[in-house]
Amino acid sequence: MAEYEAVPTGSTTQGVTRQPPVTPALVVYALFAFAAVAGIVGHGMLVGAPLLTLIGIIAVIVAYITRSDSQGTWVASHLTWLISTFWWSLLLNGIGWLLAITVIGLPVALAIWVATTIWVIYRVIRGYLHFHQSRPIPGL
Numbered sequence: 001m002a003e004y005e006a007v008p009t010g011s012t013t014q015g016v017t018r019q020p021p022v023t024p025a026l027v028v029y030a031l032f033a034f035a036a037v038a039g040i041v042g043h044g045m046l047v048g049a050p051l052l053t054l055i056g057i058i059a060v061i062v063a064y065i066t067r068s069d070s071q072g073t074w075v076a077s078h079l080t081w082l083i084s085t086f087w088w089s090l091l092l093n094g095i096g097w098l099l100a101i102t103v104i105g106l107p108v109a110l111a112i113w114v115a116t117t118i119w120v121i122y123r124v125i126r127g128y129l130h131f132h133q134s135r136p137i138p139g140l
Contacts, residue, residue, distance in 0.1 A: 024066040025066065029127065029131060035056040036121050059082070059086070089119075096113045097109065
């Protein structure tokens, strides 16, 4: 298993350097990955709302709870990344459902759902690769 190092951030509490909450962030990545895979397997294709399952909702709750503990550490950008992934996934899937209620919009809705699922998988993998190297997400 990979070793995760604390990157010095300069934030201290009574002279002790704070350690980033690595384990909860890793749990959120694992839950998001599991939700994405379960969404694909459950539907038999790349269509659906992988992060809107109970697993994804639990993961975003854990991310919100942990985010305050991660402020000032490299893990904070990962939790922000995962939370925004969840909300953008919700928005895009909602747009897909609005289009799906019309017969003409169904092909567009399917395309949105497939693209959203691929995008979620991309973000989980990209974020985890930075996480594995104990680096923050660039640009956050």
